[in-house]
Amino acid sequence: MAQEISIEDFVRTCYQCGICSGACPKAVVKEGFLPRKMVHEMITGNAERELASDDAWDCLTCMNCQKKCPMKVDFVNMVRESRRAGKSSGGKIAHENTLGMDFYNILKNANVTPRRKKFLAKDTKTDENSDVLYFMGCVSYFDIIFKDDVGFEGMDIADNTIRLLNAVGVEPAVLDEEKCCGHDQYWRGDTETFEEFAKHNAAFLKKYKTIVTACPECYRTLGVEYKERLGIDLNVLHISEFLAEKISKIENSEPKKVTFHDSCRLGRFMDVYDAPRELLKKAGHDVLEMDKTKEEALCCGVSAFVNCDDENKKIRQRKMQDAVETGAEIMVTPCPKCQIHLKCLQSDKSADGYDIKIVDLTTLLAENIKGIKIDSKKEDNKERE
Amino acid sequence: MEREPNIVVFACNWCSYAGADLAGVSRIQYPPTVRLIRVMCSGRFDPDFALRAFAKGADGVLVMGCHPGDCHYVEGNLKAEVKVNMTAKLLDAVGIDPERFRLEWVSAGEGSRFASIVKEFTLTLKKLGPSPLLATPNVQKSSIAEREQVETGGS
Numbered sequence: 036m037a038q039e040i041s042i043e044d045f046v047r048t049c050y051q052c053g054i055c056s057g058a059c060p061k062a063v064v065k066e067g068f069l070p071r072k073m074v075h076e077m078i079t080g081n082a083e084r085e086l087a088s089d090d091a092w093d094c095l096t097c098m099n100c101q102k103k104c105p106m107k108v109d110f111v112n113m114v115r116e117s118r119r120a121g122k123s124s125g126g127k128i129a130h131e132n133t134l135g136m137d138f139y140n141i142l143k144n145a146n147v148t149p150r151r152k153k154f155l156a157k158d159t160k161t162d163e164n165s166d167v168l169y170f171m172g173c174v175s176y177f178d179i180i181f182k183d184d185v186g187f188e189g190m191d192i193a194d195n196t197i198r199l200l201n202a203v204g205v206e207p208a209v210l211d212e213e214k215c216c217g218h219d220q221y222w223r224g225d226t227e228t229f230e231e232f233a234k235h236n237a238a239f240l241k242k243y244k245t246i247v248t249a250c251p252e253c254y255r256t257l258g259v260e261y262k263e264r265l266g267i268d269l270n271v272l273h274i275s276e277f278l279a280e281k282i283s284k285i286e287n288s289e290p291k292k293v294t295f296h297d298s299c300r301l302g303r304f305m306d307v308y309d310a311p312r313e314l315l316k317k318a319g320h321d322v323l324e325m326d327k328t329k330e331e332a333l334c335c336g337v338s339a340f341v342n343c344d345d346e347n348k349k350i351r352q353r354k355m356q357d358a359v360e361t362g363a364e365i366m367v368t369p370c371p372k373c374q375i376h377l378k379c380l381q382s383d384k385s386a387d388g389y390d391i392k393i394v395d396l397t398t399l400l401a402e403n404i405k406g407i408k409i410d411s412k413k414e415d416n417k418e419r420e
Numbered sequence: 421m422e423r424e425p426n427i428v429v430f431a432c433n434w435c436s437y438a439g440a441d442l443a444g445v446s447r448i449q450y451p452p453t454v455r456l457i458r459v460m461c462s463g464r465f466d467p468d469f470a471l472r473a474f475a476k477g478a479d480g481v482l483v484m485g486c487h488p489g490d491c492h493y494v495e496g497n498l499k500a501e502v503k504v505n506m507t508a509k510l511l512d513a514v515g516i517d518p519e520r521f522r523l524e525w526v527s528a529g530e531g532s533r534f535a536s537i538v539k540e541f542t543l544t545l546k547k548l549g550p551s552p553l554l555a556t557p558n559v560q561k562s563s564i565a566e567r568e569q570v571e572t573g574g575s
Protein backbone atom coordinates (compact mmCIF):
# COMPACT_ATOMS: atom_id res chain seq x y z
CA MET A 36 0.00 0.00 0.00
CA ALA A 37 1.38 3.39 -0.92
CA GLN A 38 1.77 5.97 1.77
CA GLU A 39 -1.45 7.92 1.53
CA ILE A 40 -0.58 10.54 4.05
CA SER A 41 2.78 12.23 4.50
CA ILE A 42 4.41 12.54 7.89
CA GLU A 43 4.04 16.30 7.94
CA ASP A 44 0.28 15.97 7.66
CA PHE A 45 0.06 14.79 11.25
CA VAL A 46 1.46 18.05 12.57
CA ARG A 47 0.60 20.74 10.04
CA THR A 48 -1.76 22.64 12.34
CA CYS A 49 0.98 23.43 14.86
CA TYR A 50 1.39 27.14 15.66
CA GLN A 51 4.62 26.69 17.63
CA CYS A 52 3.39 27.64 21.08
CA GLY A 53 5.85 25.28 22.73
CA ILE A 54 3.44 23.85 25.29
CA CYS A 55 4.45 20.36 24.20
CA SER A 56 8.09 20.95 25.09
CA GLY A 57 6.99 22.11 28.52
CA ALA A 58 4.91 18.97 29.06
CA CYS A 59 7.47 16.48 27.81
CA PRO A 60 9.21 14.35 30.46
CA LYS A 61 11.99 13.48 28.05
CA ALA A 62 12.82 17.13 27.42
CA VAL A 63 13.60 17.46 31.14
CA VAL A 64 16.23 14.75 31.10
CA LYS A 65 17.67 15.04 27.60
CA GLU A 66 19.15 18.30 26.54
CA GLY A 67 18.14 19.37 23.05
CA PHE A 68 15.16 17.03 22.83
CA LEU A 69 12.19 19.31 22.19
CA PRO A 70 8.94 18.16 20.58
CA ARG A 71 8.21 21.69 19.38
CA LYS A 72 11.50 21.70 17.52
CA MET A 73 10.75 18.32 15.96
CA VAL A 74 7.43 19.63 14.68
CA HIS A 75 9.12 22.81 13.47
CA GLU A 76 11.55 20.80 11.36
CA MET A 77 8.69 18.82 9.89
CA ILE A 78 6.56 21.78 8.88
CA THR A 79 9.34 23.98 7.58
CA GLY A 80 10.48 21.56 4.92
CA ASN A 81 13.31 19.99 6.90
CA ALA A 82 11.62 16.61 7.28
CA GLU A 83 14.61 14.86 5.74
CA ARG A 84 16.96 16.34 8.31
CA GLU A 85 14.59 15.50 11.13
CA LEU A 86 14.18 11.93 9.95
CA ALA A 87 17.93 11.47 9.87
CA SER A 88 18.21 12.44 13.53
CA ASP A 89 17.45 10.09 16.41
CA ASP A 90 14.67 12.26 17.83
CA ALA A 91 11.85 9.97 16.81
CA TRP A 92 13.49 7.11 18.70
CA ASP A 93 14.14 9.21 21.79
CA CYS A 94 10.45 10.02 22.15
CA LEU A 95 8.57 7.76 24.57
CA THR A 96 5.29 8.06 22.63
CA CYS A 97 3.82 8.80 26.06
CA MET A 98 1.36 11.40 24.71
CA ASN A 99 1.98 13.90 27.51
CA CYS A 100 2.62 16.57 24.89
CA GLN A 101 -0.32 15.71 22.72
CA LYS A 102 -2.85 15.92 25.54
CA LYS A 103 -1.81 19.51 26.18
CA CYS A 104 -1.52 20.66 22.58
CA PRO A 105 -4.11 23.38 21.83
CA MET A 106 -4.03 22.48 18.13
CA LYS A 107 -4.60 18.73 18.65
CA VAL A 108 -1.44 17.88 16.77
CA ASP A 109 -1.15 14.10 16.37
CA PHE A 110 2.38 13.96 17.70
CA VAL A 111 2.71 10.27 18.53
CA ASN A 112 1.60 9.16 15.10
CA MET A 113 4.06 11.59 13.55
CA VAL A 114 6.75 9.88 15.61
CA ARG A 115 5.56 6.42 14.61
CA GLU A 116 5.55 7.31 10.93
CA SER A 117 9.01 8.85 11.29
CA ARG A 118 10.28 5.58 12.71
CA ARG A 119 8.59 3.78 9.86
CA ALA A 120 10.31 6.00 7.33
CA GLY A 121 13.44 4.52 8.87
CA LYS A 122 16.03 7.09 7.92
CA SER A 123 17.65 6.94 11.34
CA SER A 124 19.19 3.93 13.01
CA GLY A 125 18.76 5.46 16.45
CA GLY A 126 16.37 2.81 17.70
CA LYS A 127 18.02 0.31 20.00
CA ILE A 128 15.76 -2.41 21.29
CA ALA A 129 16.40 -3.30 24.91
CA HIS A 130 16.60 -7.05 25.62
CA GLU A 131 17.22 -7.59 21.95
CA ASN A 132 18.82 -10.97 22.65
CA THR A 133 15.46 -12.34 23.76
CA LEU A 134 12.86 -10.02 22.34
CA GLY A 135 14.56 -9.00 19.10
CA MET A 136 13.61 -9.77 15.54
CA ASP A 137 14.24 -13.50 15.75
CA PHE A 138 11.77 -14.08 18.54
CA TYR A 139 9.00 -12.38 16.62
CA ASN A 140 10.05 -14.01 13.36
CA ILE A 141 9.46 -17.37 14.99
CA LEU A 142 6.23 -16.25 16.60
CA LYS A 143 4.76 -14.90 13.39
CA ASN A 144 5.54 -18.04 11.40
CA ALA A 145 2.19 -19.49 10.37
CA ASN A 146 3.24 -23.02 11.31
CA VAL A 147 4.01 -22.51 14.97
CA THR A 148 1.31 -22.41 17.60
CA PRO A 149 2.35 -20.87 20.90
CA ARG A 150 1.53 -22.69 24.13
CA ARG A 151 -0.35 -20.71 26.73
CA LYS A 152 -2.90 -22.85 28.52
CA LYS A 153 -0.30 -25.24 29.85
CA PHE A 154 1.26 -22.39 31.84
CA LEU A 155 -1.98 -21.47 33.61
CA ALA A 156 -2.58 -22.39 37.25
CA LYS A 157 -4.76 -25.45 37.82
CA ASP A 158 -7.55 -23.61 39.62
CA THR A 159 -8.33 -21.25 36.72
CA LYS A 160 -11.47 -22.13 34.79
CA THR A 161 -11.60 -21.49 31.07
CA ASP A 162 -14.12 -22.44 28.42
CA GLU A 163 -13.53 -22.21 24.70
CA ASN A 164 -17.22 -21.79 23.93
CA SER A 165 -17.62 -18.73 26.09
CA ASP A 166 -18.71 -15.36 24.64
CA VAL A 167 -15.82 -13.74 26.41
CA LEU A 168 -12.22 -14.21 25.39
CA TYR A 169 -9.32 -13.33 27.61
CA PHE A 170 -6.48 -12.04 25.41
CA MET A 171 -3.39 -12.85 27.41
CA GLY A 172 -0.81 -10.99 25.38
CA CYS A 173 2.89 -11.46 25.94
CA VAL A 174 2.88 -11.93 29.73
CA SER A 175 3.60 -15.63 29.32
CA TYR A 176 6.85 -14.83 27.52
CA PHE A 177 7.78 -11.94 29.78
CA ASP A 178 7.23 -14.16 32.80
CA ILE A 179 9.94 -16.49 31.51
CA ILE A 180 12.35 -13.72 30.58
CA PHE A 181 11.98 -11.36 33.52
CA LYS A 182 10.93 -13.45 36.49
CA ASP A 183 14.40 -14.30 37.75
CA ASP A 184 15.92 -11.00 36.71
CA VAL A 185 13.56 -8.47 38.20
CA GLY A 186 10.86 -10.49 39.94
CA PHE A 187 8.16 -9.92 37.36
CA GLU A 188 5.23 -12.28 37.98
CA GLY A 189 3.67 -12.39 34.54
CA MET A 190 1.69 -15.58 34.86
CA ASP A 191 0.22 -14.31 38.14
CA ILE A 192 -1.40 -11.54 36.11
CA ALA A 193 -2.88 -14.07 33.70
CA ASP A 194 -4.02 -16.45 36.46
CA ASN A 195 -5.51 -13.69 38.56
CA THR A 196 -7.32 -12.14 35.62
CA ILE A 197 -9.00 -15.48 34.97
CA ARG A 198 -9.73 -16.00 38.68
CA LEU A 199 -11.37 -12.58 38.88
CA LEU A 200 -13.42 -13.32 35.79
CA ASN A 201 -14.42 -16.66 37.33
CA ALA A 202 -15.45 -14.81 40.50
CA VAL A 203 -17.94 -12.70 38.55
CA GLY A 204 -19.29 -15.79 36.86
CA VAL A 205 -17.37 -15.73 33.59
CA GLU A 206 -15.28 -18.61 32.32
CA PRO A 207 -13.36 -16.96 29.52
CA ALA A 208 -11.90 -18.59 26.46
CA VAL A 209 -8.10 -18.65 26.32
CA LEU A 210 -6.60 -19.72 23.03
CA ASP A 211 -3.17 -21.11 22.27
CA GLU A 212 -3.43 -19.76 18.72
CA GLU A 213 -3.32 -16.20 19.98
CA LYS A 214 -0.16 -14.39 18.96
CA CYS A 215 1.30 -11.05 19.97
CA CYS A 216 -1.09 -8.16 19.30
CA GLY A 217 1.68 -6.40 17.39
CA HIS A 218 1.85 -3.29 19.55
CA ASP A 219 5.62 -3.07 19.76
CA GLN A 220 6.11 -3.72 16.07
CA TYR A 221 3.57 -1.07 15.22
CA TRP A 222 5.17 1.58 17.39
CA ARG A 223 8.63 0.68 16.16
CA GLY A 224 7.42 1.39 12.65
CA ASP A 225 7.28 -2.23 11.49
CA THR A 226 3.76 -2.05 10.11
CA GLU A 227 4.16 -5.22 8.02
CA THR A 228 4.76 -7.48 11.01
CA PHE A 229 2.00 -5.71 12.89
CA GLU A 230 -0.43 -6.44 10.08
CA GLU A 231 0.57 -10.08 9.93
CA PHE A 232 -0.15 -10.49 13.62
CA ALA A 233 -3.39 -8.55 13.33
CA LYS A 234 -4.72 -10.69 10.48
CA HIS A 235 -3.73 -13.87 12.24
CA ASN A 236 -5.46 -12.83 15.47
CA ALA A 237 -8.54 -11.37 13.80
CA ALA A 238 -9.35 -14.75 12.27
CA PHE A 239 -10.43 -16.13 15.64
CA LEU A 240 -11.04 -13.01 17.75
CA LYS A 241 -14.09 -12.16 15.67
CA LYS A 242 -15.93 -15.18 17.02
CA TYR A 243 -16.11 -13.63 20.47
CA LYS A 244 -18.59 -11.05 21.64
CA THR A 245 -16.30 -9.46 24.15
CA ILE A 246 -12.53 -9.50 24.43
CA VAL A 247 -11.03 -8.77 27.81
CA THR A 248 -7.40 -7.96 28.32
CA ALA A 249 -5.27 -7.07 31.31
CA CYS A 250 -2.67 -5.32 29.18
CA PRO A 251 -3.21 -1.68 28.17
CA GLU A 252 -1.11 -2.17 25.05
CA CYS A 253 -3.21 -5.08 23.82
CA TYR A 254 -6.28 -3.05 24.77
CA ARG A 255 -5.24 -0.09 22.64
CA THR A 256 -3.96 -2.18 19.76
CA LEU A 257 -6.92 -4.57 19.48
CA GLY A 258 -9.45 -1.86 20.17
CA VAL A 259 -8.15 1.05 18.11
CA GLU A 260 -5.28 0.13 15.81
CA TYR A 261 -6.93 -3.04 14.44
CA LYS A 262 -9.94 -0.97 13.53
CA GLU A 263 -8.21 2.11 12.19
CA ARG A 264 -5.52 0.33 10.22
CA LEU A 265 -7.34 -2.81 9.11
CA GLY A 266 -11.04 -2.26 9.66
CA ILE A 267 -11.23 -5.13 12.16
CA ASP A 268 -14.00 -4.14 14.53
CA LEU A 269 -13.77 -5.85 17.92
CA ASN A 270 -15.43 -5.17 21.25
CA VAL A 271 -12.47 -4.88 23.60
CA LEU A 272 -12.55 -4.06 27.30
CA HIS A 273 -9.84 -3.60 29.84
CA ILE A 274 -10.27 -5.96 32.79
CA SER A 275 -10.85 -2.97 35.09
CA GLU A 276 -13.79 -1.76 33.00
CA PHE A 277 -15.24 -5.24 32.78
CA LEU A 278 -15.00 -5.82 36.52
CA ALA A 279 -16.01 -2.33 37.65
CA GLU A 280 -19.32 -2.81 35.96
CA LYS A 281 -20.01 -6.16 37.61
CA ILE A 282 -18.55 -5.89 41.09
CA SER A 283 -20.49 -3.91 43.71
CA LYS A 284 -18.14 -4.44 46.64
CA ILE A 285 -15.09 -6.39 47.65
CA GLU A 286 -14.95 -7.28 51.34
CA ASN A 287 -11.45 -6.78 52.60
CA SER A 288 -10.30 -7.01 56.20
CA GLU A 289 -6.90 -5.46 55.49
CA PRO A 290 -7.34 -2.34 53.40
CA LYS A 291 -4.06 -0.73 52.36
CA LYS A 292 -2.74 2.62 51.30
CA VAL A 293 -2.18 2.40 47.57
CA THR A 294 -1.35 4.70 44.69
CA PHE A 295 -2.29 4.04 41.08
CA HIS A 296 0.10 4.41 38.16
CA ASP A 297 -1.69 5.59 35.03
CA SER A 298 0.09 3.86 32.20
CA CYS A 299 0.15 5.84 28.97
CA ARG A 300 -1.79 3.32 26.86
CA LEU A 301 -4.59 2.91 29.40
CA GLY A 302 -4.77 6.53 30.50
CA ARG A 303 -3.86 9.04 27.85
CA PHE A 304 -4.38 6.72 24.89
CA MET A 305 -7.68 5.16 26.03
CA ASP A 306 -8.95 7.60 28.68
CA VAL A 307 -9.54 4.95 31.31
CA TYR A 308 -8.75 6.59 34.64
CA ASP A 309 -11.71 5.85 36.87
CA ALA A 310 -12.48 2.14 36.50
CA PRO A 311 -9.30 0.89 38.20
CA ARG A 312 -9.60 3.47 40.99
CA GLU A 313 -13.24 2.57 41.48
CA LEU A 314 -12.30 -1.08 41.92
CA LEU A 315 -9.57 -0.27 44.40
CA LYS A 316 -12.00 1.83 46.41
CA LYS A 317 -14.63 -0.89 46.32
CA ALA A 318 -12.02 -3.13 47.91
CA GLY A 319 -11.66 -0.58 50.69
CA HIS A 320 -8.18 0.57 49.72
CA ASP A 321 -7.16 4.13 50.39
CA VAL A 322 -6.18 5.50 46.96
CA LEU A 323 -3.57 8.25 47.25
CA GLU A 324 -2.78 10.31 44.16
CA MET A 325 0.72 11.08 42.98
CA ASP A 326 1.89 14.60 42.32
CA LYS A 327 1.51 14.04 38.61
CA THR A 328 -1.49 11.87 38.02
CA LYS A 329 -4.12 10.83 35.49
CA GLU A 330 -3.64 12.80 32.29
CA GLU A 331 -0.36 14.24 33.55
CA ALA A 332 1.02 11.03 35.00
CA LEU A 333 4.67 10.39 34.37
CA CYS A 334 5.66 7.60 32.02
CA CYS A 335 7.47 4.53 33.37
CA GLY A 336 10.29 5.60 31.09
CA VAL A 337 10.25 3.35 28.06
CA SER A 338 7.77 2.09 25.52
CA ALA A 339 7.99 -0.80 23.06
CA PHE A 340 11.42 -1.53 24.60
CA VAL A 341 12.94 1.25 22.50
CA ASN A 342 16.07 3.06 23.71
CA CYS A 343 16.07 2.27 27.40
CA ASP A 344 19.05 4.30 28.53
CA ASP A 345 20.32 6.47 31.39
CA GLU A 346 18.04 9.36 30.50
CA ASN A 347 14.99 7.13 30.53
CA LYS A 348 16.16 5.75 33.84
CA LYS A 349 15.97 9.27 35.27
CA ILE A 350 12.32 9.49 34.24
CA ARG A 351 11.73 6.19 35.98
CA GLN A 352 13.47 7.44 39.11
CA ARG A 353 11.19 10.48 39.19
CA LYS A 354 8.18 8.23 38.75
CA MET A 355 9.23 6.06 41.69
CA GLN A 356 9.97 9.16 43.74
CA ASP A 357 6.47 10.44 43.01
CA ALA A 358 5.02 7.13 44.15
CA VAL A 359 7.09 6.94 47.34
CA GLU A 360 6.17 10.50 48.28
CA THR A 361 2.47 9.66 48.41
CA GLY A 362 3.20 7.54 51.48
CA ALA A 363 1.47 4.52 49.95
CA GLU A 364 2.71 1.00 50.64
CA ILE A 365 1.78 -0.27 47.21
CA MET A 366 1.99 1.19 43.74
CA VAL A 367 -0.66 -0.50 41.64
CA THR A 368 0.14 -0.86 37.94
CA PRO A 369 -2.35 -1.85 35.26
CA CYS A 370 0.36 -2.55 32.70
CA PRO A 371 2.64 -5.60 32.75
CA LYS A 372 5.40 -3.75 30.93
CA CYS A 373 5.35 -0.74 33.26
CA GLN A 374 5.74 -3.25 36.05
CA ILE A 375 8.77 -4.82 34.38
CA HIS A 376 10.42 -1.44 33.87
CA LEU A 377 9.70 -0.15 37.35
CA LYS A 378 10.76 -3.39 39.05
CA CYS A 379 13.90 -3.32 36.95
CA LEU A 380 14.82 -0.01 38.59
CA GLN A 381 13.95 -1.36 42.02
CA SER A 382 16.16 -4.39 41.59
CA ASP A 383 19.04 -2.20 40.42
CA LYS A 384 21.63 -2.26 43.20
CA SER A 385 22.85 1.25 42.47
CA ALA A 386 19.38 2.74 42.93
CA ASP A 387 18.31 2.12 46.50
CA GLY A 388 15.38 3.65 48.30
CA TYR A 389 12.03 3.45 46.56
CA ASP A 390 10.55 1.54 49.43
CA ILE A 391 7.22 0.71 47.84
CA LYS A 392 5.75 -2.55 46.60
CA ILE A 393 4.79 -2.73 42.94
CA VAL A 394 1.76 -4.93 42.37
CA ASP A 395 -0.45 -5.51 39.36
CA LEU A 396 -4.08 -4.42 39.67
CA THR A 397 -5.43 -7.93 39.11
CA THR A 398 -3.04 -9.45 41.62
CA LEU A 399 -4.04 -6.98 44.33
CA LEU A 400 -7.76 -7.44 43.68
CA ALA A 401 -7.42 -11.22 43.64
CA GLU A 402 -6.07 -11.15 47.20
CA ASN A 403 -9.65 -10.64 48.36
CA ILE A 404 -11.32 -12.76 45.76
CA LYS A 405 -13.59 -14.44 48.33
CA GLY A 406 -15.05 -11.07 49.31
CA ILE A 407 -16.24 -10.14 45.82
CA LYS A 408 -19.92 -9.17 45.73
CA ILE A 409 -21.63 -9.03 42.38
CA ASP A 410 -24.05 -6.26 41.56
CA SER A 411 -27.10 -8.47 41.11
CA LYS A 412 -29.40 -5.74 39.83
CA LYS A 413 -27.10 -4.98 36.94
CA GLU A 414 -26.82 -8.67 36.19
CA ASP A 415 -30.61 -8.97 35.92
CA ASN A 416 -30.87 -5.98 33.64
CA LYS A 417 -28.25 -7.49 31.37
CA GLU A 418 -30.12 -10.72 31.13
CA ARG A 419 -33.39 -9.06 30.30
CA GLU A 420 -31.85 -7.00 27.54
CA MET B 421 16.50 -40.61 0.84
CA GLU B 422 15.57 -39.80 4.36
CA ARG B 423 15.99 -36.18 5.27
CA GLU B 424 18.86 -35.55 7.68
CA PRO B 425 18.20 -32.97 10.39
CA ASN B 426 20.30 -29.83 10.63
CA ILE B 427 21.86 -29.26 14.01
CA VAL B 428 23.70 -26.14 15.09
CA VAL B 429 26.17 -26.70 17.94
CA PHE B 430 27.68 -23.98 20.08
CA ALA B 431 30.77 -25.60 21.59
CA CYS B 432 33.19 -24.00 24.03
CA ASN B 433 36.76 -23.63 22.87
CA TRP B 434 38.46 -25.29 25.83
CA CYS B 435 36.54 -28.53 26.31
CA SER B 436 33.75 -29.35 23.92
CA TYR B 437 35.34 -28.10 20.71
CA ALA B 438 38.47 -30.05 21.62
CA GLY B 439 36.22 -33.03 22.38
CA ALA B 440 34.74 -32.81 18.89
CA ASP B 441 38.27 -32.58 17.53
CA LEU B 442 39.24 -35.72 19.38
CA ALA B 443 36.23 -37.53 17.96
CA GLY B 444 37.53 -36.53 14.52
CA VAL B 445 41.18 -37.54 14.93
CA SER B 446 40.12 -40.78 16.62
CA ARG B 447 37.93 -41.47 13.58
CA ILE B 448 34.84 -42.10 15.66
CA GLN B 449 31.87 -42.22 13.30
CA TYR B 450 28.95 -39.88 13.90
CA PRO B 451 26.23 -38.52 11.60
CA PRO B 452 27.16 -35.48 9.48
CA THR B 453 24.20 -33.51 10.82
CA VAL B 454 26.05 -31.02 12.98
CA ARG B 455 27.51 -27.61 12.21
CA LEU B 456 29.86 -26.55 14.96
CA ILE B 457 30.23 -22.94 16.00
CA ARG B 458 33.06 -22.33 18.39
CA VAL B 459 32.52 -19.95 21.29
CA MET B 460 35.23 -19.17 23.82
CA CYS B 461 33.05 -20.42 26.65
CA SER B 462 29.55 -21.85 26.83
CA GLY B 463 28.82 -18.77 28.97
CA ARG B 464 28.96 -16.82 25.71
CA PHE B 465 25.70 -18.46 24.69
CA ASP B 466 22.94 -15.97 24.27
CA PRO B 467 19.22 -16.83 23.87
CA ASP B 468 19.28 -15.12 20.51
CA PHE B 469 21.83 -17.68 19.23
CA ALA B 470 19.22 -20.40 19.54
CA LEU B 471 16.34 -18.22 18.38
CA ARG B 472 18.26 -17.16 15.28
CA ALA B 473 19.36 -20.70 14.48
CA PHE B 474 15.72 -21.82 14.58
CA ALA B 475 14.52 -18.78 12.68
CA LYS B 476 17.05 -19.58 9.96
CA GLY B 477 15.94 -23.18 9.68
CA ALA B 478 17.80 -25.37 12.18
CA ASP B 479 15.97 -28.49 13.34
CA GLY B 480 17.86 -28.62 16.60
CA VAL B 481 20.37 -26.65 18.64
CA LEU B 482 22.98 -27.98 21.06
CA VAL B 483 25.03 -25.99 23.54
CA MET B 484 28.17 -27.72 24.77
CA GLY B 485 30.50 -26.70 27.57
CA CYS B 486 32.97 -28.02 30.10
CA HIS B 487 31.67 -30.13 32.97
CA PRO B 488 30.67 -28.08 36.04
CA GLY B 489 33.83 -27.14 37.92
CA ASP B 490 36.00 -27.43 34.79
CA CYS B 491 35.10 -24.19 33.01
CA HIS B 492 38.19 -22.28 31.93
CA TYR B 493 36.49 -19.12 33.17
CA VAL B 494 35.40 -20.72 36.45
CA GLU B 495 31.63 -20.45 36.18
CA GLY B 496 30.75 -19.56 32.60
CA ASN B 497 29.07 -22.91 32.16
CA LEU B 498 26.81 -22.32 35.16
CA LYS B 499 25.73 -19.04 33.61
CA ALA B 500 25.11 -20.92 30.39
CA GLU B 501 22.86 -23.32 32.27
CA VAL B 502 20.65 -20.49 33.54
CA LYS B 503 20.35 -18.98 30.06
CA VAL B 504 19.71 -22.35 28.43
CA ASN B 505 16.91 -23.17 30.87
CA MET B 506 15.28 -19.83 30.20
CA THR B 507 15.63 -20.23 26.44
CA ALA B 508 14.14 -23.73 26.54
CA LYS B 509 11.06 -22.41 28.34
CA LEU B 510 10.78 -19.55 25.88
CA LEU B 511 10.95 -21.93 22.92
CA ASP B 512 8.25 -24.07 24.50
CA ALA B 513 6.01 -21.04 25.03
CA VAL B 514 6.46 -19.86 21.47
CA GLY B 515 5.66 -23.29 20.06
CA ILE B 516 8.97 -25.05 19.42
CA ASP B 517 9.41 -28.38 21.16
CA PRO B 518 12.06 -27.85 23.87
CA GLU B 519 13.40 -31.33 23.05
CA ARG B 520 14.98 -29.69 20.02
CA PHE B 521 17.29 -27.74 22.24
CA ARG B 522 19.66 -28.93 24.95
CA LEU B 523 22.80 -28.37 26.92
CA GLU B 524 25.47 -31.05 27.24
CA TRP B 525 28.79 -31.19 29.08
CA VAL B 526 31.64 -32.60 26.97
CA SER B 527 35.26 -32.51 28.11
CA ALA B 528 38.31 -32.42 25.83
CA GLY B 529 38.87 -36.13 26.46
CA GLU B 530 35.34 -37.21 25.66
CA GLY B 531 35.44 -37.68 21.90
CA SER B 532 33.23 -40.74 22.09
CA ARG B 533 30.73 -38.92 24.31
CA PHE B 534 30.54 -36.13 21.73
CA ALA B 535 29.82 -38.67 18.99
CA SER B 536 27.17 -40.49 20.99
CA ILE B 537 25.39 -37.26 21.90
CA VAL B 538 25.26 -36.29 18.24
CA LYS B 539 23.95 -39.74 17.27
CA GLU B 540 21.31 -39.75 19.93
CA PHE B 541 20.20 -36.15 19.27
CA THR B 542 19.99 -36.86 15.54
CA LEU B 543 17.68 -39.79 16.25
CA THR B 544 15.51 -37.66 18.54
CA LEU B 545 15.18 -35.02 15.83
CA LYS B 546 14.34 -37.60 13.19
CA LYS B 547 11.51 -38.78 15.41
CA LEU B 548 10.28 -35.22 15.92
CA GLY B 549 10.44 -34.50 12.18
CA PRO B 550 11.56 -31.23 10.59
CA SER B 551 11.29 -28.01 12.54
CA PRO B 552 7.75 -26.57 12.40
CA LEU B 553 9.25 -23.40 10.99
CA LEU B 554 10.25 -25.31 7.87
CA ALA B 555 6.82 -26.48 6.71
CA THR B 556 6.56 -26.56 2.92
CA PRO B 557 5.90 -23.30 1.09
CA ASN B 558 2.55 -24.68 -0.08
CA VAL B 559 1.28 -24.97 3.42
CA GLN B 560 2.45 -21.50 4.19
CA LYS B 561 0.85 -20.05 1.10
CA SER B 562 -2.51 -21.64 1.71
CA SER B 563 -2.58 -20.50 5.30
CA ILE B 564 -1.74 -16.99 4.21
CA ALA B 565 -4.56 -17.15 1.68
CA GLU B 566 -6.89 -18.34 4.41
CA ARG B 567 -5.89 -15.52 6.61
CA GLU B 568 -6.35 -13.05 3.81
CA GLN B 569 -9.91 -14.20 3.37
CA VAL B 570 -10.77 -13.12 6.87
CA GLU B 571 -9.31 -9.70 6.28
CA THR B 572 -12.23 -7.33 6.19
CA GLY B 573 -12.09 -4.70 3.47
CA GLY B 574 -9.97 -2.28 5.47
CA SER B 575 -9.07 1.24 4.54
Ligand code: SF4
Pocket residue numbers: 048049050051052053054055056070071074100103104105106107108
Ligand atom coordinates in the same frame (compact mmCIF):
# COMPACT_ATOMS: atom_id res chain seq x y z
S1 SF4 C 1 1.78 22.18 21.75
FE1 SF4 C 1 0.95 21.69 19.71
S2 SF4 C 1 0.73 23.70 18.69
FE2 SF4 C 1 2.06 24.04 20.48
S3 SF4 C 1 4.15 23.78 19.64
FE3 SF4 C 1 3.55 21.78 20.44
S4 SF4 C 1 2.69 20.72 18.66
FE4 SF4 C 1 2.76 22.90 18.14
Ligand code: SF4
Pocket residue numbers: 058059060061062070093094095096097098099100101110111
Ligand atom coordinates in the same frame (compact mmCIF):
# COMPACT_ATOMS: atom_id res chain seq x y z
S1 SF4 D 1 5.24 11.67 23.36
FE1 SF4 D 1 6.11 12.00 25.41
S2 SF4 D 1 8.34 11.80 25.15
FE2 SF4 D 1 7.45 12.07 23.10
S3 SF4 D 1 7.64 14.26 22.75
FE3 SF4 D 1 5.56 13.90 23.58
S4 SF4 D 1 5.78 14.18 25.79
FE4 SF4 D 1 7.84 13.98 24.95
Ligand code: FES
Pocket residue numbers: 432433434435436460461462463484485486490491492493494495496497
Ligand atom coordinates in the same frame (compact mmCIF):
# COMPACT_ATOMS: atom_id res chain seq x y z
S1 FES E 1 35.32 -22.61 29.01
FE1 FES E 1 34.20 -24.40 28.57
S2 FES E 1 32.30 -23.86 29.47
FE2 FES E 1 33.47 -22.12 30.04
